[in-house]
Amino acid sequence: MKTFYVNARYLIVPVMTIATILGLFIGNYFAWLGVILFGLNTIVDTLTKNIHLRADFDDNGNSYGIKRLQYAVMYLMLPAFIFLQVILAWRLYQYTSVTSFETLSFLGLSYQSGITGFNLIGSVLSAGLWAGLGIIYGHELSHNRKEGFLVSRLIMALSGASHFTYAHVYNHHLDLGHEDDPATAPRGRNVYSHAWLSHVGQSQYSYDLERDKLKKQKKSFFSLSNKWILGYLYSLPSILLFVWAGGVLGVLSLTVIWAISNFLLEALNFMGHYGLIREKGKPVEHRHSWDNDNLFTSWFFIEIGRQGDHHVRGETYFWELDDVDAPNYGIGYFSLFVLTLFPPVFRRFTQKLLDDWDENKATVAEKEIANQFKNLSIS
Amino acid sequence: MFSLFKKKSSSYSATLMPSGKEIRVKRGENLLTAALSAGVKWPYKCRVGSCGTCKCKILDGKISPEIDFGYVLNFDELNDGYALACQTALKTDIKVMVNLKK
Amino acid sequence: MKNLKAICAMIIWTAFSIFVLYSLGAHIHYREIIWAIPTSISLLIVHMINMIIYFTITGKEPYKWFKAS
Numbered sequence: 001m002k003t004f005y006v007n008a009r010y011l012i013v014p015v016m017t018i019a020t021i022l023g024l025f026i027g028n029y030f031a032w033l034g035v036i037l038f039g040l041n042t043i044v045d046t047l048t049k050n051i052h053l054r055a056d057f058d059d060n061g062n063s064y065g066i067k068r069l070q071y072a073v074m075y076l077m078l079p080a081f082i083f084l085q086v087i088l089a090w091r092l093y094q095y096t097s098v099t100s101f102e103t104l105s106f107l108g109l110s111y112q113s114g115i116t117g118f119n120l121i122g123s124v125l126s127a128g129l130w131a132g133l134g135i136i137y138g139h140e141l142s143h144n145r146k147e148g149f150l151v152s153r154l155i156m157a158l159s160g161a162s163h164f165t166y167a168h169v170y171n172h173h174l175d176l177g178h179e180d181d182p183a184t185a186p187r188g189r190n191v192y193s194h195a196w197l198s199h200v201g202q203s204q205y206s207y208d209l210e211r212d213k214l215k216k217q218k219k220s221f222f223s224l225s226n227k228w229i230l231g232y233l234y235s236l237p238s239i240l241l242f243v244w245a246g247g248v249l250g251v252l253s254l255t256v257i258w259a260i261s262n263f264l265l266e267a268l269n270f271m272g273h274y275g276l277i278r279e280k281g282k283p284v285e286h287r288h289s290w291d292n293d294n295l296f297t298s299w300f301f302i303e304i305g306r307q308g309d310h311h312v313r314g315e316t317y318f319w320e321l322d323d324v325d326a327p328n329y330g331i332g333y334f335s336l337f338v339l340t341l342f343p344p345v346f347r348r349f350t351q352k353l354l355d356d357w358d359e360n361k362a363t364v365a366e367k368e369i370a371n372q373f374k375n376l377s378i379s
Numbered sequence: 380m381f382s383l384f385k386k387k388s389s390s391y392s393a394t395l396m397p398s399g400k401e402i403r404v405k406r407g408e409n410l411l412t413a414a415l416s417a418g419v420k421w422p423y424k425c426r427v428g429s430c431g432t433c434k435c436k437i438l439d440g441k442i443s444p445e446i447d448f449g450y451v452l453n454f455d456e457l458n459d460g461y462a463l464a465c466q467t468a469l470k471t472d473i474k475v476m477v478n479l480k481k
Numbered sequence: 482m483k484n485l486k487a488i489c490a491m492i493i494w495t496a497f498s499i500f501v502l503y504s505l506g507a508h509i510h511y512r513e514i515i516w517a518i519p520t521s522i523s524l525l526i527v528h529m530i531n532m533i534i535y536f537t538i539t540g541k542e543p544y545k546w547f548k549a550s
Contacts, residue, residue, distance in 0.1 A: 067407075143427060145445060146444065146445050146446065149446065160528070166450075169427050169429050169446070170450055170451075173429050174425055179544055179545060179546045180544075182544055186546045197544065200535050200536070201543075201544055203532050204532070204535075204536045207532070207533070207536060213449065213450065216453075216454070229529075233525075235525065236521060236522065236525055239521040239524055239525055240517060243517050243520050244511060244514065244517040244521075247508055247511040247512070248508050248511075251524065283424055284424070284425070312426070313426060314426040314427035314465075315409055315426050315427065315466075372546075372547055373546075376547070
């Protein structure tokens, strides 16, 4: 029973992704299902903010997580997210072809053929939000298996962010808490500018990494050995699908999806390390990451919120990550995400937390850096 | 992913040189985690294959890199059989040289 | 300042590229695969060049936590 519970609880995103796909397929107002689910999640996350569980192990210290099952689910999310884009492209095709409205049936499921502009907007928003949530699998797979690394790249490519997989492993894990890591948000930055800077900064890191590597190998920058170029090529099928299906509207829709999904990805980076400081060259410790690990956030985000443990034990499977007394926001990711959308509110919320960190967790050198922010009236 | 039909051992041995200490590495487990679990003070930092602190030289046996070592190890190291322990799974028993004094 | 320069350069490049695609009629012929493929490749290249424009103009400046006075 425990084994079932530990493994089933991480299926929230797959189930809701399928629901979103079905909503797009059924059409009409169901196209907004993805947006509604996102809103509902925010409410549930807020309601469960005080429920906090530890990682589950049996009496022999073995985890209840079934690796093959969890990996199968993660790998299957790639075709799921591809299908999400295909269904949306189908709706775009219908809209631009001015398909007439009628109720049809497929395998016993009734769906509306044809779509209004209003519901097309719902479809695009739903697809963008759930493509963005797909990054949790892109993140997890970047760490554990060589095939997983490629699957991670392909999942991220659906959002035009294939560079994430390299930048996350080779840059973020090495340089977090320092300005050399574009994914770490310094004090005073807001989530909007961070989304842009972090996205481009990680792409730049991957670009520089490949340029230097190919120079050493005496290979041309313009080759398929260039993982930066290859990463963008992985996004070409998505672009082609939306260009063909919707023309200008298709391109605009894909732009919106990429904007939303990358914003969600970078918001996670923003929340995960906001304002925390690490002296360059010093080991990464639990205190260099924020944890968000209330019940719903933990289950929904497959323990991405256990950043403290993850950054010290990067090879650990997500179901084994635990509370390590890392700095904790005390609320879940959905709730915190809402706060980040209002920068002055977010800064007021984190003020006390950062003051506490400076006082009780920072080293002398880290405190000096924190004081530099204070001197600039940033905290 | 494609070697489903080969019979695999549930664990392999890794002999650490120069000490000669032998540790068991479970199938699918990485060399660094196995060493740390066995109480070996193997040097490490990032544990995700990006810093190179855990690098070691494979003297004998076959390993399976979990990540491209080429971003951290240089040409000479790659040609000499160096690997990143945190991203190394074993395919056979191995003999490995590691500087534990780092 | 460099950030603003880079964004302006990106806008100019994107606008120019869209103008070229529009002039060729890509927005009309998109349903024909012989048009859709090169259009998609062009858009991808536009995006990648935008990234390079930003990297080249701004360098590491936007990422410095404390700007040099």
